[in-house]
Amino acid sequence: MKETEISKHTISVLVDNEAGVLARVIGLFSGRGYNIESLTVAEVDAGSRLSRITVVTSGTPMVIEQIKAQLGRLVPIHKVSDLTLAGPSVERELALVKVIATGEKRVESLRIADIFKARAVDATNTSFIFEIIGSPEKIDAFNKLMEPLGLSEISRTGVAAISRGTLMM
Amino acid sequence: MAERIMNGSEVVLQALTDQGVEVVFGYPGGAVLPLYDEIFKQNHIRHVLVRHEQAAVHAAEGYARSTGKVGCVLVTSGPGATNAVTGLTDALLDSIPIICLTGQVPTHLIGNDAFQEADTTGITRPCTKHNYLVKESSKLARTMHEAFHVATHGRPGPVVIDLPKDILVSPAPYIDPSQVQHRTYNPPVKGDRSEIEKAVEILASAKKPVLYCGGGVINSGPQACKLLAEFTRLTGAPITLTLMGLGAYPASDKQYLGMLGMHGTYEANLAMHDCDVMVAIGARFDDRVTGNIDFFSPGSTKIQIDIDPSSINKNVAVDVGIVGDVGHVIEDMMKIWKAKQYSINQAALDSWWSEIEGWREKRCLSYVQPADIIKPQHVIRRMHALTRDRKTFITTDVGQHQMWAAQHFGFEHPNEWMTSGGLGTMGYGLPAAMGVQVAHPDATVICFSGDASIMMNIQECATLTQYRLPVKTIILNNRYMGMVRQWQQLLHGSRYSESYSETLPDFVKLADAFGFTGLTCKDPADLDATLQKMLDIDGPVIVDIAVDDKENCFPMIPSGKPHNEMLLGHETSGDQAIDSDEGMVLV
Numbered sequence: 001m002k003e004t005e006i007s008k009h010t011i012s013v014l015v016d017n018e019a020g021v022l023a024r025v026i027g028l029f030s031g032r033g034y035n036i037e038s039l040t041v042a043e044v045d046a047g048s049r050l051s052r053i054t055v056v057t058s059g060t061p062m063v064i065e066q067i068k069a070q071l072g073r074l075v076p077i078h079k080v081s082d083l084t085l086a087g088p089s090v091e092r093e094l095a096l097v098k099v100i101a102t103g104e105k106r107v108e109s110l111r112i113a114d115i116f117k118a119r120a121v122d123a124t125n126t127s128f129i130f131e132i133i134g135s136p137e138k139i140d141a142f143n144k145l146m147e148p149l150g151l152s153e154i155s156r157t158g159v160a161a162i163s164r165g166t167l168m169m
Numbered sequence: 170m171a172e173r174i175m176n177g178s179e180v181v182l183q184a185l186t187d188q189g190v191e192v193v194f195g196y197p198g199g200a201v202l203p204l205y206d207e208i209f210k211q212n213h214i215r216h217v218l219v220r221h222e223q224a225a226v227h228a229a230e231g232y233a234r235s236t237g238k239v240g241c242v243l244v245t246s247g248p249g250a251t252n253a254v255t256g257l258t259d260a261l262l263d264s265i266p267i268i269c270l271t272g273q274v275p276t277h278l279i280g281n282d283a284f285q286e287a288d289t290t291g292i293t294r295p296c297t298k299h300n301y302l303v304k305e306s307s308k309l310a311r312t313m314h315e316a317f318h319v320a321t322h323g324r325p326g327p328v329v330i331d332l333p334k335d336i337l338v339s340p341a342p343y344i345d346p347s348q349v350q351h352r353t354y355n356p357p358v359k360g361d362r363s364e365i366e367k368a369v370e371i372l373a374s375a376k377k378p379v380l381y382c383g384g385g386v387i388n389s390g391p392q393a394c395k396l397l398a399e400f401t402r403l404t405g406a407p408i409t410l411t412l413m414g415l416g417a418y419p420a421s422d423k424q425y426l427g428m429l430g431m432h433g434t435y436e437a438n439l440a441m442h443d444c445d446v447m448v449a450i451g452a453r454f455d456d457r458v459t460g461n462i463d464f465f466s467p468g469s470t471k472i473q474i475d476i477d478p479s480s481i482n483k484n485v486a487v488d489v490g491i492v493g494d495v496g497h498v499i500e501d502m503m504k505i506w507k508a509k510q511y512s513i514n515q516a517a518l519d520s521w522w523s524e525i526e527g528w529r530e531k532r533c534l535s536y537v538q539p540a541d542i543i544k545p546q547h548v549i550r551r552m553h554a555l556t557r558d559r560k561t562f563i564t565t566d567v568g569q570h571q572m573w574a575a576q577h578f579g580f581e582h583p584n585e586w587m588t589s590g591g592l593g594t595m596g597y598g599l600p601a602a603m604g605v606q607v608a609h610p611d612a613t614v615i616c617f618s619g620d621a622s623i624m625m626n627i628q629e630c631a632t633l634t635q636y637r638l639p640v641k642t643i644i645l646n647n648r649y650m651g652m653v654r655q656w657q658q659l660l661h662g663s664r665y666s667e668s669y670s671e672t673l674p675d676f677v678k679l680a681d682a683f684g685f686t687g688l689t690c691k692d693p694a695d696l697d698a699t700l701q702k703m704l705d706i707d708g709p710v711i712v713d714i715a716v717d718d719k720e721n722c723f724p725m726i727p728s729g730k731p732h733n734e735m736l737l738g739h740e741t742s743g744d745q746a747i748d749s750d751e752g753m754v755l756v
Contacts, residue, residue: 016353019302020290031295062482069479075299075319075354 008037008058009084010091010161011068012169016076017043017051024074025053034067035059038093038136038158050078054161056136081169083161091161095139100127101150109149116142127152172342177309178207180341181270181332184313186213187346190241190268192232192607193217194225198245199285200272203337217607217636220628222249224600226256226327227626230265231604234587235562237390239266239320240604246272247285250331251292255594258296260327262591263413264388266320267327269297275335276304289331298326303333306341314349323356324477325388356476360493365501368448368472368489372502373511375446375470377521378406381429381458384413384590385451385475385495387583393496394418394583397450400503405518407525409437411452412575413590420579426525427534430458431726432572435533435735436525438724441466442732443524449473451495454484455591464731474498533724533737534576543693545570545645545716548700549577552615552643555700560612561585562605566598566622569651569722574617576722596625599642603629606638613641613704620646620670630683633709641703642711644676647718655721659736676713683709691715 015021022041029036037056044052057067064082071080083089097118099109102125109128113120118132132142136159143154163169175183181204185193192215197205208216219225222244229240240260244253250271260267271293274283290302299319301312309332316328372378380401386393394417401408401424408418409429418425427434429441438460441447447469452458454473459465462484471487473480474495481490491498505511538547563578564587565571571588580586587605589597602616623644633640645651653668680687685708690699696714703710723738 019304020294023291024294027294062486065482066479069477069481069483073323073356073477073479078353 003061006058006060007064007084008056009064009082010089010159011055011057011071012081012083012161013053013055013071013077014079014169015051015053016078017049018076021051021076022053024076025055025071028070028074029055029057029067032066032070034063038156040158040160054159056159079169083163086163086169087167088164089161090164091135091159092133093136093139093157093159094131094133095143095154095156096121097130097132097143097146097151098127098153099130099146099150100152102126105149109146112142112145112149118142172344174340175343176203177306177332177337177339177341178203180309180343181313181337182207182211182214183343184310184346185241188239188314188317190214190239193241193243194219194228194232194604195243196220196222196225196245196249198249198272200246200274200334201243201249201270201332201337203334204243204270204272204332216243217603218632219600219603220631221626222252223256223596224603224626224629224632226253226260226267226269227594227597227600228604228607229267229269230256230260230263230597231564231587231601232608233265233267233604234601235584235605236608237584239268239317242267242269244269244271245285246274246289247287249285250287250289254292254296255592257293257327257329259589259592259594259597261296261298263589264325264384265327266325268316268320269327269329271329271331273302273331273333276333277335279333289329293329296327297329298324300329300331302331303336306336306339309336309341310343311349314344314346315351317346318349318351319354322354324385324480357492358476358494358497360474360491360498360501362501364489364491365498366505368491369502369505369509369511371470371472371489372404372406372446372448373506373509373513375406375513376517377443377445377524378404378448378513379440379444379446380404380406380408380448380450381411381441381452382408382414382417382450383411383452386414386417387451389451389476389495391583393494393499396496396499396503398422400499400506403503403506404513406513407440407522409433409440411455411458411590412588414452415575415586416580416583419581421581428575430455431460432576432722432724434576435531435724435737436528438726438732438735439528440525444469447471449475449487450499451475453480456484459484460726461729461731466732531737533735538693540693542717543691543696543714545647545720546573546577547693548643548645548696548714548716549573549617551696552700553578555697555704556613556615560609562587562602562609562612562614564588564598564601564605564614564616566616566618566625567593567595568619568622568653569647569655569720570617570619570622570645572652572722573645595622598622599626599629599640602640602642603632603638606640607636614639616640616642618642618644619651620644620648620673621650627679630680630685630709630711634684637708639706639708639710641709643703644711644713645716646673646713647716647720648673649718652722658721659727676711680709680711685709686711688712689715
């Protein structure tokens with residue numbers, strides 16, 4: 001019965017956009033010792049004041065089930081959906097990556113950015129800021145290639161995710 | 170839609186009245202003065218002044234658990250709110266519906282480190298089911314009604330409403346409860362039909378079934394307890410109760426195995442370990458119940474019924490999980506059982522019962538009552554015998570006396586047993602008894618306590634005197650923090666580090682100082698007369714009973730051990746062993 005394999009899950013949570021709701025979610029994760037790999041939140045429906053939280057977490061199947069059940073019983077929460085189990089989904093993250101380099105390294109960083117369809121959104125004689133959008137894995141790969149070329153600072157948004165096709169949460 | 174405009178304090182009082190609140194336990198202070206002014210002006214809601222805010226919450230818990238209603242608390246900002254935190258946590262872990270109104274500094278001062286300011290919603294977020302900070306007068310009435318809805322629906326729990334002082338004095342519209350529908354929180358009470366059918370079928374095919382029931386049955390209500398008893402008899406299965414569930418099924422019934430868990434009976438724990446089908450009803454597989462989880466009931470198919478989805482598969486993976494109110498689910502199970510004319514194989518059941526009878530033979534709760542010193546278990550048994558004919562409520566503090574009370578006082582009805590189960594809060598018993606007595610002025614309310622626990626909310630004696638609450642407090646005095654001493658003896662080489670009560674007060678003089686009666690007893694021959702005298706006194710009483718300070722609480726599953734490795738302690742032997750006489754010392 002004991003399943004010990006740890007897997008990564010992306011969970012979408014629809015909540016009332018009210019004071020303290022994010023603290024409730026974060027407090028739940030820290031209080032019960034669950035893992036947060038990334039978390040994003042923003043209002044998605046101003047009319048009915050709903051926000052959507054996307055949280056990437058990991059754990060055994062029993063822990064993942066617990067996380068969803070615990071989220072579900074928070075009072076301001078409307079819906080909890082496990083996108084990893086619900087079927088195929090699109091996951092996207094945006095990163096701003098600062099590369100400080102000159103000479104050949106500077107040129108090489110531009111070439112790699114081109115391959116990854118990253119856009120330079122700021123440039124000086126010695127630096128670029130690249131904006132890259134993609135799956136977390138794609139951004140990881142991009143950062144890895146930039147590392148020897150002068151990568152100096154990264155800001156990532158965390159994952160936003162949604163089910164593919166007509167499926168809704 | 171008719172809205173009446175009142176001031177904020179009037180809205181709060183009107184909402185409490187419309188929600189059926191009769192009593193509020195509280196303590197005034199700067200931030201809640203407008204509310205206290207409003208309380209002064211009205212006669213619907215009674216206010217009971219406690220002497221510490223923690224006690225206000227415990228009193229409200231006692232009130233709630235003994236009535237099935239919501240307990241209501243009113244405290245001021247800052248220290249008033251932080252003092253309430255222990256009580257709130259206690260109510261959260263034991264699923265007790267509480268509304269706690271806390272004062273707050275005016276909205277324009279929030280965040281300024283104002284006098285008696287605390288981030289109450291921040292502090293109480295993890296120790297409440299939900300909490301609110303009311304920042305707009307327009308939302309006050311709705312918030313009040315929603316809070317009651319949240320506290321009482323689904324798995325009950327404490328809800329805090331933080332009320333800034335300016336909100337309490339500003340005009341605010343009032344709407345009545347019928348106009349408030351909660352947007353998101355509407356937990357279902359009916360269980361999934363196909364899961365219930367599956368569960369009933371599994372139970373019917375059992376050879377060694379056991380019903381393991383907890384506080385969820387009591388929270389579901391007296392009707393659920395009645396249904397549980399019917400269902401238990403219908404199936405013929407043995408039943409065991411958790412500490413929180415005591416009273417959900419009559420202790421005198423022959424299908425009852427006693428409490429299970431760390432200090433549960435031998436027969437209950439072995440039945441749990443050896444069963445082939447376990448039905449957990451309103452119980453959450455707490456670590457005090459399961460012992461070592463890796464060896465917990467290894468061969469059984471497990472069915473769990475709980476209103477809280479997060480209780481299912483939390484500690485123990487179950488085969489069938491049913492989310493729903495216990496009463497509704499049992500009713501459905503019974504209908505299916507009858508409709509399909511199920512029955513458990515009689516031969517298998519007989520052989521299971523004979524196995525259980527073998528375990529019962531151990532008489533795991535037996536003890537020897539010598540002539541010269543009072544055994545603590547004996548006090549509980551005698552108290553039970555002497556109160557059999559009256560409506561009696563029992564509260565306890567935490568420690569050995571609590572476990573002895575749970576083991577030896579036979580609870581026949583729900584809502585008559587109040588103890589701090591989940592949090593294990595010393596100091597719970599006396600204020601909880603106060604709350605019970607407020608709700609049941611004519612009943613006998615007994616608080617079993619220890620010499621250490623009683624000191625933790627002893628100031629509430631003043632409340633007893635003020636409101637003439639005839640609570641009977643029995644101190645099983647062994648001059649130790651008994652459970653700490655027991656663990657030190659068993660696990661720490663008898664090094665009794667800081668567990669001796671070096672300077673105890675004279676409890677008789679203490680009672681006298683508070684304006685009521687104190688009694689003592691140390692001779693076993695005087696015990697009955699002392700307890701009877703206590704019952705006959707029309708007012709609060711503290712009885713200080715000197716008990717055997719070496720007595721340990723057995724049976725015991727040591728931490729980390731499975732159910733089938735219980736310590737039975739001293740086996741009954743010698744010429745003073747008393748055997749199964751009515752009201753006497755053996756089980």
